[in-house]
Each structure stands twice: as structure tokens, then as C-alpha cells.
């Protein structure tokens with residue numbers, strides 16, 4: 001986006017092959033060639049007995065020490081062994097169904113998770129049983145990295161392979177297409193702006209100083225090797241966050257009528273201590289804000305689409321304790337959840353993906369400076385470690401047969 005332009009008006013790119021022009025409104029409700037929508041998420045435990053098997057699923061082959069698993073398990077037991085994530089995904093599924101119906105779009109929504117029931121294989125079985133041939137996938141992760149993009153695409157490929165439905169040339173039983181990374185879609189940005197403004201209101205209601213309050217964006221930390229590999233998607237994971245954060249902060253500043261100072265911070269780091277991950281950790285950042293005499297903070301968890309366990313524990317429990325120990329009045333902004341601009345934006349993205357699949361001219365709504373990410377991932381996009389091909393096939397890309 002060019003300097004001086006209103007920060008928040010959705011931009012439409014004219015980049016890429018062929019001039020892209022707006023589709024006529026009448027064409028907007030067209031979802032051909034898709035038979036169904038896969039709502040594809042992380043998954044989480046529903047009861048205490050689920051916790052350990054879930055954590056084993058998450059960490060399979062990753063060499064995460066048992067001590068760390070027990071530590072993470074404690075976070076879940078503290079909440080009765082149940083993550084809020086499954087109910088939140090069911091709520092998102094219902095909201096998507098309602099939005100699709102309100103636009104007269106007939107597209108069944110099927111829910112599946114990488115790490116817990118209903119598993120990816122359950123969703124694929126359901127789709128195959130219903131005779132679906134081409135499915136559009138929407139992952140509950142707005143940013144591109146191994147964790148938020150390729151790991152889902154690998155899981156889908158491995159699931160189809162286990163069914164004997166992944167050909168050596170990359171052909172599949174059901175064809176899956178993925179909606180592009182949507183961190184810079186105006187619907188996602190708008191929902192975050194709304195949530196942050198509500199948090200500023202809550203801060204004022206608590207007697208906090210709104211004009212002084214720092215806006216602290218928070219996302220999931222990842223190893224620096226994963227960060228480096230994420231650049232192949234178009235721009236690194238942290239750069240994606242900085243792009244969105246600036247758009248949100250500028251709009252919030254405009255709405256509050258004063259310049260809001262902001263920072264990007266990280267949470268939920270794991271892995272061996274010697275391995276470098278993205279920093280600063282949100283708790284360390286709160287320490288340095290306190291040292292600078294900042295006493296009011298709004299935390300905005302832009303890296304997460306719903307209030308799942310990392311938000312409930314790492315932010316609402318841990319970071320809030322840090323803030324209160326430091327004498328900081330802090331309010332945590334909501335995640336986008338089922339906010340209307342977010343849900344409507346997701347349906348817009350599905351329609352956009354369908355237009356791309358039909359090879360039609362289309363308008364890609366986008367905010368910030370990076371432009372729209374690719375709908376079909378590049379070879380080696382979002383590898384786990386920079387420069388090391390995974391050897392695992394991944395769908396929704398041009399490197400499926402590797």
C-alpha cells in the first residue's frame with residue numbers, strides 16, 4: 001500500500017499474469033467446481049484421558065521431551081482436560097454454514113483436524129462417502145509457515161496416500177484446493193480491529209489510560225529455521241505479522257484519534273533451550289515495558305483465530321499474571337472467532353478460490369503491503385527447516401509428487 005493512502009480500504013492487486021478485474025456481483029455466489037468445504041484445524045482434547053494421546057499426536061517424530069509434554073499436559077488438566085478449540089471450530093462451522101446459506105450458496109461444510117477427532121481421515125472418508133470430487137480447504141491458521149500451511153498440506157497428502165489415493169504423479173482421489181493465507185484479507189484485519197477497539201473500551205472501563213496504552217500484538221513463536229523457510233511462501237511468517245499489525249494499528253489509531261504505539265511479540269515457545277525461536281516473548285516484553293514505565297497494555301492475539309488453549313493459558317493465565325505482577329493494567333483483545341467480518345471474509349475467499357479454479361478473472365481483496373499470497377503453494381514452500389526438503393508429499397502445491 002502506498003504511503004498516505006487510507007490504511008484500511010481493501011486494495012485490489014493488478015499484479016500477476018493477466019489483468020485482474022472485479023468479478024460481476026452476479027457471479028459472486030458461484031462455487032463451482034467445489035462439492036464441499038473442508039474446515040481444517042489443529043484439534044484438541046475433549047477430556048482428561050485425551051490429553052496424552054493428543055500430545056503424542058502433536059509431537060510425533062519431533063523429539064519433544066516428555067518433560068515438556070507433561071508441562072503442556074498440565075495446562076490442559078488445569079482446564080479439566082478439555083481444550084476450547086473443538087467447540088470453537090463447531091461454532092465457526094455453524095457460522096460458515098449460516099453465511100453460505102444467507103448468500104444462497106449450496107456447499108456442505110465438513111470438519112477435520114490434524115491431531116484429534118474428527119481426524120483428517122474421518123473428514124476425507126465423509127467427503128468420499130458423499131461423492132465429493134473437488135474440495136476447497138480452509139485451514140484455521142491465517143499465516144503461512146510450516147505449522148500453519150505445509151503441515152496441513154502434508155497431512156492431507158499422507159491421509160490420501162494411506163487410502164491408496166495418492167498417485168506417483170501427484171494425482172489424488174479427491175482433488176483438494178486450499179484457500180490462500182488470509183492474514184492480509186480485509187475481513188480478518190477488520191475483525192481484529194473491532195476486537196482491539198473493544199479491548200480499548202474495556203481498558204477505559206477498568207480505569208486504564210487509553211491514550212498511554214501500548215498495543216502488544218501476540219503470535220505463536222516458531223524456530224528461526226522455520227521462520228527462514230517461510231519466506232518461500234512470499235514473505236516470512238514474522239513479516240506477515242508485521243504487515244497486518246501495522247494495518248490494524250493504523251486503523252485503531254485513526255479510530256481512537258491518537259497515534260498508538262505497538263509491538264509484535266511471541267508466545268508458546270517450546271523446543272530445546274539452545275534452539276533459537278522468534279522473540280521477544282510476550283512476558284519479557286511486558287518486563288521491558290514496565291521498565292519504561294508503561295502501565296497500560298492491550299494484548300491482541302493476531303496469530304490465533306480463536307481462544308484455544310494457547311490463548312487461554314499462555315496469554316490469559318501466564319501473560320496476565322506477568323502484567324499484574326508488574327503493575328500493568330492489561331486487557332486481552334478477543335480473537336476473530338466467529339466475528340461477522342471474519343466469517344464473511346472466509347466465504348469471500350472461498351468464492352475467490354473457486355473463481356481461480358475456474359480460471360476466471362478475479363479480484364483478490366487484500367490489505368497491507370505484501371499483496372495476496374499464492375493459492376497454489378510454490379515448490380518447497382514453508383518447509384520445516386530452511387534448505388531441507390521434507391521428503392513428504394504436500395497437496396495444494398506444484399510439488400505434490402516430490
Ligand SMILES: CC1=C(CCC(=O)O)c2cc3nc(cc4[nH]c(cc5[nH]c(cc1n2)c(C)c5CCC(=O)O)c(CCC(=O)O)c4C)C(CCC(=O)O)=C3C
Pocket residue numbers: 042043044045055058059062064068069072083084085140141142145147148220221222223268269270271303304305308309310
Ligand atoms: C505457528 C503455530 C500455531 C498457529 C497456527 C495454527 O493455529 O495452526 C500453532 C497452533 C496451535 N498449537 C497447538 C498446540 C500445540 N502446539 C505444539 C507445538 C508447536 N506449535 C508450533 C507452532 C504453532 N502452533 C510449533 C513450531 C511447535 C513446536 C513443535 C513443532 O515443531 O510442531 C504443541 C506441543 C507441545 C509444545 O511444544 O508446546 C501443542 C500441544 C494448538 C492447539 C491448542 C488447543 O488444544 O486448544 C494450536 C491451535
Ligand SMILES: [Fe+2]
Pocket residue numbers: 144145149150233377381382
Ligand atoms: Fe506455504
